[in-house]
Amino acid sequence: MAETAITEKVVTKVADREGVPMTELGPPLYRAINPAALDALVRSFEDKQRAGSVEVAFAYNGYRVTVRDDRTVRIDDGTDDDSPETDE
Template identity: 40%
Template sequence: MNKIQTEIPEERGVSQTVIEAVAEAEGVRPVELRPPLYDVIDPEALDRIFDDALTVGKVIFNYNGCEISVFSDGYVAVEKQYTGHRPIKS
């Protein structure tokens, strides 16, 4: 399971930071992600939620086999979810 944590740079929006972090977790270029982020969540709305410095909270959603957590303190965490079958111990 890969976990990426990154700070949101001021010159980039939240959605761009999410795309770059998921691409890093997947080991691909951002333009290679399928489906695109906008098929899963509205990137403009995600950016607007965290535009206000008074916003407190977090948004969690799943995208491309990853759990994405966006925190109002300026961090994004991407955790790649395990998708294989685990053997059952008897």
Template identity: 40%
Template structure:
């Protein structure tokens, strides 16, 4: 894992993006995911609606995956990017 200088931290999974974000930030911070909560860390809800984010990247109703899409936002001092393929990167 590398942080800063434009390098990213990537994870690929079938977990909902909101969960992947929490796990990636927790790993980058060197803490267990369950410790990534206020008051030490901001809540994901303060910067983005996790349910809406997860719904945005769910497969289509017929089960096909979404071919494209990307969301980028600041969270816990990182720039978080979620891609349609399920990858989460932190910079």
């Protein structure tokens, strides 16, 4: 069984945070970052044993999204709350 694409995880987590279905989330992810390039970057590190050494951060739909090469997705809404939503 193939793992979920990291971009799908990003969109799912932001949609969950917003309380809307993925199909109603806007703007589309490609307006913030190239989805194919992000998926390819994360996939390129899956064969390496350096998990956690690379991360990509970008703004999307009012959130700061951080994706690490170990497939961790962090959604931060910019508040002072020290407990951002993370998925491993």
